[in-house]
Amino acid sequence: MFSVRIRKGVIAALPSIGPRSRMLVPPLILACQGTPSAGTAPASWHPIVIAQTKTQPHWNSANLSKKDIKTMKVVILAGGVGSRLSEETTLRPKPLVEIGGNPMIWHIMNIYAHHGMTDFIVCAGYKGYMLKEYFANFVLHNSDFTADFSDNSLQFHSRTAPRWRVTVIDTGQGSMTGGRLRNIRHHLDADESFCMTYGDGVGDIDLTAELAFHRSHGLKATMCAVHPPARFGAIITDGIHVTAFSEKMSGEGPRINGGFFILEPSVIDLIEGDDTIWEAGPLEQLASEGQLAAYEHNGFWQPMDTLRERHQLEELWRSGAAPWKVWR
Structure with missing residues (x-):
């Protein structure tokens, strides 16, 4: 286990959690727990725990140009096995598990x-061929077309496919999260920031504001720090007596690594090889060097680690009030 503190939004390493963690300006305390084995789902949602701090200001994104945003590359880690969701992932990679169709x-x-x-x-890995097939057929499945067998031509008519550019790279069956990032380095611009997130979590994060925040501090890395979804209710006691029950409380207590990183290309220098876990060595080193900042998100955020969580997301989508559906 390692621990770090965040002071004024910047994460700095501590050797342990203890008296020294009681720092000035309400600190954020992080602890990394557990190490995932090769080929399993990354320890994406539980490795970093952050104690509560003051609310960060809303970052002004007025100075960001459309070009500045549009040229940002977005890396999605999509190669893990997803063993905690084995009811679905025995058949497909976790990022292809469906919510609302x-x-x-x-x-x-x-x-x-x-x-x-x-x-x-x-970044494909486990059952990566399915991700390749999905994106290779994406326009086809979202368009009307005419196929002329006499000359093997295909003419598209109306289309509903978005105008995205998608690169799918096989980053290895057993690669860890850091290794996957390292293996796509040649597809990144050497002098431009990029986004990175996990392929199994959603939220209503203001990514434009996070980018403005990243530009404002000038550090190498920004992590989206979120409150974990409330799972249990609480009891209120007086001595040995239970006096009341309360509903599940969300938006309180410690924060965790919610993904949705914004990174400078130089962070990849910290990744040694395919077996490097991004959430351990590289993030820990960035923290110790004072190069990791926390962008605090207080809205909706939910991973899909288990079948129960998948059902929760499905119910939200069916209700017509899915908080992460920020697009129209």
Whole structure:
């Protein structure tokens, strides 16, 4: 286990959680717990826990040009096995598990596209051929067309497919999260920031504001720090007596790594090889060097780690009030 603190939004390493964690300006405390095995789902949603701090200001995005946003590449980690959702992932990679009739990765891409970011790099691995088939047929499945067998031509008519650019790269069956990022480095611009997130979590994150925040501090990395979804209710006690019950409380307590990173290309230098776990070595080093900032998101955020969570997301979508559906 390692721990770090965040002071004024910047994450800095601590050797342990203890008296030294009681720092000035309400600190954020992070702890990394557990190490995923090769080929399993990345320890994406539980490795970093952050104690509560003051609410960050809303970052002014007025100075961001449309070109600045549109040229941002978005890396999606989509190669893990997803063993905790084995009811679905024995048949397909987790990013292709459907919510409301569309794969999880489609929802994630729409969140980014809503903010003008439409150039995607998908890091495939486990059952990666299915991701390749999905995107290879994406326009076909979202268009009317005429197929002329006499000359093997295909003429598209009306289309509903969004105008995205999608690169799918096989980053290895057993690669860890850091290794997958390292393996797509040659598809990134050497001098431009890029986004990165996991292929199994959604939220109503203001990505434009997060980019403005990233530009404002000038550090190498920004992590979206979120409150974990409330799972249990609480009891109120007086001595040995239970005096009351309360409903599930969300938006309180510690924060965790919610993905939706904004990174500078130089962070990839910290990744040694395919077996490097992004959430351990590289993030820890960035924290120790004072190069990791936390963008605090107080709205909706939900991973899809289990069948129960998949059902929750499906119910929200069917209700017509899915909070992450920021696009129209």
